[in-house]
Amino acid sequence: xxxxxxxxxxxxxxxxxxxxxxxxxxxxxxxxxxxxxxxxxxxxxxxxxxxxxxxxxxxxxxxxxxxxxxxxxxxxxxxxxxxxxxxxxxxxxxxxxxxxxxxxxxxxxxxxxxxxxxxxxxxxxxxxxxxxxxxxxxxxxxxxxxxxxxx
Amino acid sequence: xxxxxxxxxxxxxxxxxxxxxxxxxxxxxxxxxxxxxxxxxxxxxxxxxxxxxxxxxxxxxxxxxxxxxxxxxxxxxxxxxxxxxxxxxxxxxxxxxxxxxxxxxxxxxxxxxxxxxxxxxxxxxxxxxxxxxxxxxxxxxxxxxxxxxxxxxxxxxxxxxxxxxxxxxxxxxxxxxxxxxxxxxxxxxxxxxxxxxxxxxxxxxxxxxxxxxxxxxxxxxxxxxxxxxxxxxxxxxxxxxxxxxxxxxxxxxxxxxxxxxxxxxxxxxxxxxxxxxxxxxxxxxxxxxxxxxxxxxxxxxxxxxxxxxxxxxxxxxxxxxxxxxxxxxxxxxxxxxxxxxxxxxxxxxxxxxxxxxxxxxxxxxxxxxxxxxxxxxxxxxxxxxxxxxxxxxxxxxxxxxxxxxxxxxxxxxxxxxxxxxxxxxxxxx
Numbered sequence: 001x002x003x004x005x006x007x008x009x010x011x012x013x014x015x016x017x018x019x020x021x022x023x024x025x026x027x028x029x030x031x032x033x034x035x036x037x038x039x040x041x042x043x044x045x046x047x048x049x050x051x052x053x054x055x056x057x058x059x060x061x062x063x064x065x066x067x068x069x070x071x072x073x074x075x076x077x078x079x080x081x082x083x084x085x086x087x088x089x090x091x092x093x094x095x096x097x098x099x100x101x102x103x104x105x106x107x108x109x110x111x112x113x114x115x116x117x118x119x120x121x122x123x124x125x126x127x128x129x130x131x132x133x134x135x136x137x138x139x140x141x142x143x144x145x146x147x148x149x150x151x
Numbered sequence: 152x153x154x155x156x157x158x159x160x161x162x163x164x165x166x167x168x169x170x171x172x173x174x175x176x177x178x179x180x181x182x183x184x185x186x187x188x189x190x191x192x193x194x195x196x197x198x199x200x201x202x203x204x205x206x207x208x209x210x211x212x213x214x215x216x217x218x219x220x221x222x223x224x225x226x227x228x229x230x231x232x233x234x235x236x237x238x239x240x241x242x243x244x245x246x247x248x249x250x251x252x253x254x255x256x257x258x259x260x261x262x263x264x265x266x267x268x269x270x271x272x273x274x275x276x277x278x279x280x281x282x283x284x285x286x287x288x289x290x291x292x293x294x295x296x297x298x299x300x301x302x303x304x305x306x307x308x309x310x311x312x313x314x315x316x317x318x319x320x321x322x323x324x325x326x327x328x329x330x331x332x333x334x335x336x337x338x339x340x341x342x343x344x345x346x347x348x349x350x351x352x353x354x355x356x357x358x359x360x361x362x363x364x365x366x367x368x369x370x371x372x373x374x375x376x377x378x379x380x381x382x383x384x385x386x387x388x389x390x391x392x393x394x395x396x397x398x399x400x401x402x403x404x405x406x407x408x409x410x411x412x413x414x415x416x417x418x419x420x421x422x423x424x425x426x427x428x429x430x431x432x433x434x435x436x437x438x439x440x441x442x443x444x445x446x447x448x449x450x451x452x453x454x455x456x457x458x459x460x461x462x463x464x465x466x467x468x469x470x471x472x473x474x475x476x477x478x479x480x481x482x483x484x485x486x487x488x489x490x491x492x493x494x495x496x497x498x499x500x501x502x503x504x505x506x507x508x509x510x511x512x513x514x515x516x517x518x519x520x521x522x523x524x525x526x527x528x529x530x531x532x533x534x535x536x537x538x539x540x541x542x543x544x545x546x547x548x549x550x551x552x553x554x555x556x557x558x559x560x561x562x563x564x565x566x567x568x569x570x571x572x573x574x575x576x577x578x579x580x
Contacts, residue, residue: 023185
């Protein structure tokens with residue numbers, strides 16, 4: 001089970017809190033700052049597992065680092081090497097703390113499994129619209145709850 | 152998940168620790184997919200031999216058994232890898248020894264891969280070494296459940312052959328190879344194989360060539376994303392090369408794993424059958440202006456007409472494509488500043504050699520190469536700034552991977568660019 005790399009901000013209690021319900025993909029609890037992608041993410045050719053960054057030049061998150069964050073994205077795209085690249089982030093210590101995947105597929109399901117971080121999908125609201133980069137989120141995958149503390 | 156007695160035995164270690172680790176991965180993966188059970192498969196296309204820095208370090212630490220456990224089974228265990236339980240093939244990987252001294256590619260990677268081939272060959276992995284296993288004898292039958300990766304092969308298996316596979320990954324194909332099982336979800340189930348988007352082809356779009364089927368595929372992927380386009384309308388009858396290009400392009404611009412062309416592909420004989428009796432959610436028109444837009448998108452990275460490098464054979468070329476390239480190059484020679492590579496499965500190069508095609512291409516200064524491609528191995532001839540290709544997939548990926556300009560056109564335009572060193576391609580009606 002992952003633990004956050006930094007403590008929750010003290011002002012959390014004052015923030016607006018939302019709760020989304022989803023389906024378990026990988027069990028466990030994780031919390032941290034959200035990095036939200038407005039568009040699908042590629043594994044092979046899309047991320048650098050050595051640095052934990054998005055490297056696709058035309059991507060909205062080009063250059064952003066997901067290490068130590070909760071990565072929220074609509075779906076996986078591109079090569080079937082997707083999961084292998086996310087597994088490599090775990091092996092190289094650059095993995096996100098947790099994943100929230102709006103629409104899951106074989107590529108991203110396997111990717112979440114081999115990254116071994118708490119993951120939810122099939123939420124009752126679009127996580128890429130409800131959550132913004134910088135919000136603080138808590139995934140309780142076993143119960144299916146996703147708590148969002150708006151920044 | 153509901154498991155059979157046989158599956159429970161494998162999970163509980165009756166077949167040894169490697170098989171138990173494989174079952175553990177399949178159960179974690181099945182839960183992630185929301186699958187209720189596993190399905191039996193006896194055809195796996197995966198990757199074990201492709202070199203990488205992470206893999207090299209694991210091999211150094213614990214040999215190929217360790218590398219397979221970590222990468223191909225997602226396991227932390229230490230155990231020996233048994234023989235493959237079901238027929239398993241290696242897809243495309245890095246360049247082999249036949250590229251030594253020709254392609255700028257590290258010798259230690261070639262050696263690591265040769266070592267891997269020896270290890271996995273002993274465990275029953277067929278080293279097909281191509282993104283097109285269906286061209287060299289791995290042809291699943293209609294309705295057969297498989298565990299394949301490589302997006303262009305997955306879409307071909309599902310659509311052209313009517314086999315059933317999800318777009319698997321390295322760990323799921325590894326686990327499938329030791330168990331003959333994969334989660335029964337997605338493309339394995341009837342209800343998930345229906346069409347979603349109808350694309351009607353205008354006769355004025357003139358879809359009747361390798362180039363045009365690639366462009367139509369790129370359009371279909373952009374429309375359908377991860378869903379299932381259904382193609383209808385007025386077009387020439389595609390051959391296997393056209394469908395190979397169409398699928399690779401649709402899997403590149405979108406994430407298409409399955410399409411139907413009633414009257415051509417086997418699973419749906421009519422549009423009604425393709426949509427399972429339901430009305431299509433959306434329908435789209437592919438006419439001359441859509442065709443021109445796709446052509447411009449695939450050529451938007453090209454600025455300089457000075458072509459350094461021509462790449463053919465993505466996905467790996469058929470013998471007919473090699474013959475066509477040889478015919479276009481016969482009696483000509485490449486520009487001094489330009490290289491031409493055509494990528495083929497090694498088994499088909501044997502036929503190209505035997506038929507005299509390789510000699511014609513080599514005499515002109517071109518290269519018939521195997522096992523890999525510039526995108527997989529992240530390499531091109533030294534100093535390449537501008538490349539030309541007849542593959543929509545390679546035109547899409549290579550500029551991002553290697554930071555070079557791209558031109559997309561017909562095979563003949565690409566050969567012309569290799570001979571003159573200049574791009575003179577244009578979209579003809």
